[in-house]
Structures are given as structure tokens and as C-alpha cells.
Amino acid sequence: MNKLAPQGLKKKKRGMKVPYLGRISLFWCDDCNVPLLDDNHCDICKKKGHKLPVSPPGDIRPAFADDYITLWKCVDKQYGEGVGETLLPTSKIVLISRIGGLDRTEEVIVDGKILGILQFNILLNDFEFLPKLEGGILIYKIQEALTLSPKKHINLNNDGIPFVLNGKSILVPGVESFSEDINKGDHCLIIAKDNQSGKSQCIAIGLARDSSSNFHEMFKNKYGELAKNKTYIKQPPIIEIKHIEIDINQKKYNSDDDFEQINKSILISLKNAYKANYQYLQRRIKKSLKFIRKTIADIKKPVAVAYSGGKDSLGVLLLVWKVLGPNFKIFFADTGLELPEVLDNVQQIAKDLKMESNLIIESANDIFWKLIESFGPPGRDYRFCCHSLKAQNIMKIINTIYDGEKVLVFLGARQYESLNRMRSKLVYVNSFIPLQIAATPIKSWNALTLWLYILFEPVKDFESENLLEVSITPLYYEGHERLGCYLCPASNLSNFKLLKTSHPKLYERWFSFLDTYAQKHNLPKEWVQYGLWRFKQYTPQWKNFADSLNLSIDYNSPDSSAPLSLNIAKGFSQNIDADFSIKGKFSHTLKIDDFLRFLPALTNDFHWDEFNGIIEINSKFKNIPYALKIFIDGSFNLNSKEKEFDFYKLTELLTGTVSRSLYCNSCKTCINVCTQNAIRLEMGKILIDNDKCINCYDCITHCPFFQLAKKALKT
Ligand code: SF4
Ligand code: SF4
Secondary structure, three states: OOOOOOOOEOOOOOOOOOOOOOOOOOEEEOOOOEEEOOOOOOOOOOOOOEEOOOOOOOOEEEOOHHHHHHHHHHHHHHHOOOHHHHHOOOOOOEEEEEOOOOOOEEEEEEOOEEEEEEEEEOOOOEEEEEEOHHHHHHHHHHHHHOOOOOOOEEEEOOOHHHHHHOOOOEEHHHEEEEOOOOOOOOEEEEEEEOOOOOOEEEEEEEEEOOOHHHHHHHHHHOOOEEEEEEEEEOOOOOOOOOOOOOOOOOOOOOOOOOHHHHHHHHHHHHHHHHHHOHHHHHHHHHHHHHHHHHHHHHHOOOEEEEOOOOHHHHHHHHHHHHHHOOOOEEEEEEOOOOOHHHHHHHHHHHHHOOOHHHEEEEEOOOHHHHHHHHHOOOEOOEOHHHHHHHHHHHHHHHHHHHOOOOEEEEOOOOHHHOHHHHHOOOEEEOOOOOOEEEEOOOOOOOHHHHHHHHHHOOEEOOOOOOEEOOOOOHHHOOOOOOOOOOOOOOOOHHHHHHHHHHOHHHHHHHHHHHHHHHHHOOOOHHHHHOOHHHOOOOOHHHHHHHHHOOOOOOOOOOOOOOOOOEEEEEEEEEOOOOOEEEEEEEOOOOOHHHHHHHHHHOOOOEEEEOOOOEEEEEEEEOOEEEEEEEEOOOEEEEEEOOOOOOHHHHHHHHHHHHHHHHHOOOOOHHHHHOOOOOEEEEOOEEEEOOOOOOOOOHHHHHOOOHHHHHHHHHO
16 A cells, blocks of 8 residues: 555555656645645745655646646536536646656646546547545535535445445445436546435545446346446545635636636745745755856856747756856757747747847758658657757757857756656767757756746846846646647647647648648558557557557558568578578668668678679678678678677668668758768768768667668567
8 A cells, every 4th residue: 555645545556657757756735735845844834744645757837727727627527517616726726747648647736635637538539537536525525515416426325335445346236326427437426425424425436337327227137337446435434634625605717718817816826835945946946056057167168058938948048047147048949840939939038038149049940841751750759850850950050150169058858757858967968969068957856846936936137136027938828738849749639639729720731741641651540530640669558549449550551651671581590601690671672872872881891793783791890790791672691600799780770771771861960960070961962971981870870760770670
């Protein structure tokens, strides 16, 4: 049992595994009803808080207007008109903690309790609220207080109560009655009458096995399971939820018309969290400022901040501003896929900080739309676009402004966002942007720390000390939980649903492309509908989902741009001559002229036998000799006398070379990564200079098509 679970609750089952991205630190001051970012004390009442058992990764953030409205709407739809706003009034701070799931899935924290989970159901194309026990208890009390007719209720009889309190399922013999609105999969309130007090209360949450109409059938047969017991009160008497008052007379908003007022009211509530965490926040700021000062002193290079229009880079921008005032550059790499509000915000921020002349924007314009003609849509496991659009823009800026000198660039990367960011160093060089020395001063901040900082920490004019107004893009308040490219494959389907209404023209352009691509490649409509285009290779979760819909996605098509695949005709084996060998065949015949252009990056020791259509290579890899014959039909034979020879890696690099020769679209990534200046683009073709090339293979492994090559190797 989870020791941190509130008393009386039993955690029945472990959730989906989510990688550890950092310490999860969330406490609550019940007296002031505010979250605390560490357990020292609340800066308002000076009392200690209690820890909340938030699920990983623990990147807790405040809910804004659109979050509240979304919650109100789906709680009302499920449990009755007015329940949502009474449960989650704007006078209370609501926190959101993203957890693992197929699409947007978040724990909802109010009054120091995790009341439930907000989840986007991709089959329904809508949000649903899955109450936890405490959420269910409160929802039932609110339903009673508002004198609503029963919704999603299963009422137990006296015989059923002990079974449910023991964690057993809700079966026909233990049920007195139920409401008529239950659908299969609903989270139902399991209600019991307390014989002593005569009051009814929610004692468990049940997952409906069927619909109300079919429950009647079960009752006729006197047999059947109405609901699975998800979570229940372990020890009667029924738990009391302290510190939570239900106020049914509080101000109610019209969620469509009162958006501004709702957000204003939320920010007023949130300001208390800033006050309660003031000292903690000052410690975090001080530490980050110290890091910035030290890094600037150590690196001794021109300084810039890579601003994206998002909250993370805004936090870093304001920190660097505290250290340097306006004496640094702001880089903005416009991918050509930014929302207009983001572009406005970039200009506005520069104005707010009086740094217009220090803002440097490099735009990729329409490059993405050209790239996808040959790359197809990007995927979570195939993000060629970031390298081509972002990294190259930053390289262009640095090359233009600093003439090839290295630049210290502060980034808003935070470890709670991904495993890669968690693992990266505080100061590092990304091989795609070799001229950028990246430094990450807020790496260990969680989203709540960051929001309290950018929303409430005063920003003073460096000279006059007057307070400055700093603009935050309103998109965050409107439900855009992540900014950046609007069609990023990392987006959830809930993001695309929002995009459809918030920016219909942008949505239309992208989904027209996907529809056309799907038709051309004989892909089913579900490939677009359920966002399966966002993966080249499914994670187990998505594979299960595709299987559950009986979808088999076959990317192969007669199109010449079909993905490369490789059959290892004869695996790693020892032959008569005591050589070790691999024999394989690519799905495509070689475009020999193109292949020969790229081959020098793999090796210079080759001979092209035009008469027989064979390339013969006798070379060394990792100091071990090997012999490789590649035939024009795409088959090859790789031999080495040494068992230690790295067959896998060399085959991977060979596949990468074939991949480049088939698909290269002159994106220039390889030109940027080559430290020897051995690559140039002439008449739209990549050329490698044998004399300069040192066979480091960086251009092969950094080519966006190398990812395809790796996949080809796995097939
Ligand atoms: S990156 Fe440059 S030096 Fe390295 S293999 Fe490619 S061309 Fe050669
Ligand atoms: S070979 Fe170079 S230019 Fe061509 S796609 Fe790969 S990285 Fe881009």
C-alpha cells in the first residue's frame, strides 16, 4: 500500500510506468489552502504543510481559465449541472499534474486533495473526468446540496456494503437501484446508506461494466457485475473530508462570455501561492542567477537567450535580464509553424524589455512544407523538422551575427519535460548546433515554480528601477498547454481538437496534407483520425490501441519514396574460410551516382566495378579490417575475419548511406555538423570532399534519414 495515500484509502493498482524525471515535491497548507513547493513552512501562516502523493513525473502546474472551464463542462455533463463549478470554484487554486496516458491525462488537485483525473478520450474525441474516491464523495455531497436528480449512481443494499468495503465488485445481489444514465466505462458513484445516521454517502467509485439498460437485464437474471470496484473506503466509518466547504451560492460564471473574468479570478487565487512560497522561490531564483553569472564568467563568449514565446524560455529570459539587463541578444528561430500569437508575443517581449534592437529572428518560412514532400509527416520518433527548422536557424543566426564564433545561449529546457532533458548536462553543446554552448539555468524547476516566478515576481527596469509589465502569451490561458510548432507530433489529439477551433485555417492546411498523404499511401482514415501519423514505430501502448481497432498500417507503397527496408538474407555467421559475415538486401536498387557521392563519408577505400555493377570495399572500421561488396540491386555481403568486428554498427552506417542517397532533400543538416567543412551543396546535390573528410560519420548519423535507416535495420 502506498504510505502516502490519504488515510482510509487503498491504492488498488499501480499505474502505468512513467520515467523518473526529478524529485516530486508538492505539499499543501490546509489553513491557507495553498500549495507549497517544499515542506519548510507556508510563508503566510508559518505552519508546515502535508505532502501530496502526486504521480510521476510531477511537473505540477496551475490550472488556467480553459482548464477550469473544461473541467466544469465535463463534470457537469457526467454528474449534473453546476457540480463542476461548485467542486472547482475560481476562488480555489486548482493544480494540474500531467501523468502517463494515451492522450492528455492529468491529476486534478484542489483543497490539498487529488480529486480525480482529467483525461482526453480519443475514441470519444472529448474530455472525461474520472473521480477518485474523495472527488466522488464531494460530487455526491454537491449533488445533494444542489438537489439534483441522481446521475451515475449505483445504490447498494445492506448486503452489498460489506463486500464493496472489502474491495469486491458491485454485483446484482448487493444493489438496491441505479440511475438510468450509466454507460459502459462510466465512473459511477457507489452509494451506501449509513444505518446509524440515516445519511447516504459515496463509499466507492465503480467502473461500469455495462449500461443502465443492460443492468435491467442482469436484474431479471438475478446475476451479473454492474461495476468494477476502482477505489473504496477501506475502513468505515465513512471518512470525513476536512477543510473543504461546499458553497453552492458562490458566484457562477458564464464560461463562454466571462473568460477574462474567470482568468482574473484564478490569478488572484494563485497570487496566494506566490506569497506562501515566497522564500522558496527566492532561493530558486538566487541559485539560478548564481549559475548564470558563473557560466557567463567561465565561458567568456557573447551571450544570448533562445526565446520561443513559451513560459520556459520566458523564465530564462527574465533571469538573464536580472543579471545583464538588456545587454544580450534574444534569438528566435521561427519554424514557420508558429501560432500568430507566439509571433506577436516575441515582438512584444522585446518591446517590454526595451530590447527590440537585440531581437534576432531567423525564419524557416515554408521550408517545412517542402521537406514533408520527401520526408512525409514528422513523427515523435522521427523529428527531422526540429533539426532542419530550429537548429539550422540558430546556426544561421550565429554564423551571421558572430561570424562563426561560439555563443553562450541560455535555454529554458527543464528536466521534467523529458528523459533527454533530464539526462542532459547543465552546460552542453548540441552536435546539431556546434556553435551554440547551451546552458540551462532552470533545468530543475517544475512548472509551478516557473509559473509563480513569471506571473508574480516583479521585473524592474534595469536603469530606472520602475516596474515593467511583461507579456505572457494568452494561449496558455486558452488551453494551449504546449506552444511551439502547431502540428508537432508530440502534441496530443486534444491539442489538435483545440487547434481546429482556435486556428481553423492552420488546422485545415495540416490535415489536408495528412488526408492526401494517407490516400496516396493507402493508409486508413484512422491513421489521420487517431493521430497514428505521429509515430513511425508504435510504442506498446499505441500498438495495443491500433490492434484493438484491428488497424494494420502498412507504410509500403509502390511510391519510390517508400521507406527503405533491409532484409538480412543470412545473419551473422562463420563460413568455410573462417570469416564472419552478414549478407543482406535493401528493398531498393541503388541510385549508383548518388550512392557514390555519399560513400566517401563511410570510406574512401572503395572501387566501383561498373562492368559488373559491384562496389568493392576493403577497409577498416574501428581499426578492424573488413571487406564489403555492394551490388547495384541493393544486396551486399560484409565480411571480417575478426569476431569482434562491429557488424551491426557498420551495417547501420551503410544503411544510413543508402538512405541519404535515396532521399536526400538538401536540408543541409550534414553541412552544419561537419567540423571539417568537407561537405558542400552544389546544384542541389551534396558533395563530400575526400581530402577533408576524416570519416567521423557525424554527417551520416545526423542526417534526418538516418532514423529511417535505423528502422530499416530493425525490420
Ligand atoms: S561529417 Fe564531415 S568529416 Fe565527418 S564523415 Fe561526414 S564529411 Fe566526413
Ligand atoms: S544528406 Fe545532408 S542534406 Fe541530405 S538530407 Fe541528409 S543531412 Fe540533409
